[in-house]
Amino acid sequence: MTIFLILAPYGVYTALMFMTSAMVAVFAGSAICLATIAIDVVRRRSVKILAAGSAILFAGIGLFLALHPTLSALGVKLSVDIGIFVISLGSMLARRPFTLQYAIESVPAETAAMPGFLTANYIITAAWTVAALLMMLANIVLLYFPGLPVWSGLAVAFAARNSAIYFTKWYPEYRQIKYGAPEGALPEAP
Numbered sequence: 001m002t003i004f005l006i007l008a009p010y011g012v013y014t015a016l017m018f019m020t021s022a023m024v025a026v027f028a029g030s031a032i033c034l035a036t037i038a039i040d041v042v043r044r045r046s047v048k049i050l051a052a053g054s055a056i057l058f059a060g061i062g063l064f065l066a067l068h069p070t071l072s073a074l075g076v077k078l079s080v081d082i083g084i085f086v087i088s089l090g091s092m093l094a095r096r097p098f099t100l101q102y103a104i105e106s107v108p109a110e111t112a113a114m115p116g117f118l119t120a121n122y123i124i125t126a127a128w129t130v131a132a133l134l135m136m137l138a139n140i141v142l143l144y145f146p147g148l149p150v151w152s153g154l155a156v157a158f159a160a161r162n163s164a165i166y167f168t169k170w171y172p173e174y175r176q177i178k179y180g181a182p183e184g185a186l187p188e189a190p
Contacts, residue, residue: 002102003165009033009054013080022076023065029080030058045105049091050098057083074143077153081136088129097125099168120175124168131164 013029033055037047061079065071071079091098100121104112111117138156142148 002106003168005036005039006050006102007161008036009051009058010084013058017073017077022071022073023062023069026058026062026065026076026080030055030062033058046101048098048101049096050087053087053090054084057087074139078136078139078143081132081139085129085132085136088125088132092122092125092129097121099124099128116175116179120172124171127167127171128164131160134160 009029009032012032013025016025016028033051036051037055040047040051057080061076061083064079065076088098097118100118103117103121107117135157138153138160142150142153
């Protein structure tokens, strides 16, 4: 369920980009991010870097669109991808990989204190950062080569996102087998 809550704003934003205006799509994405933050607050969990950053990102792009409605749909998608890349990379540079907040809440405290726990979260966050970079690059290519089919950018985004999801689920299991960590000692998919 956690992965669903994390990806819900982006899924709704992406679906709405095909059905309505970009402004509606980004404000809906921001609203869902705020709803996930509210769920965390009600459950007495920490406010997540990714959710808060994405809420600000979506709202900021929506406000920009309100003032400058000439930004293309591809420009909006590129802006979102750049923002997600910055949030993800920034969380690692700030020494708080965004996956760490989700992982800490899903394992016992002694597990979170294990040396490999932080390293695993850096690696998983790096996988998501690379996925965001690939999506960003695909949109840049589409921007500079408008004759390319739109589905090519969607295919890259789909492959990058699904690869990051798969890696997020696979890597903790791999570490558990390789390093012999006890059951439940490594983070599950955020």
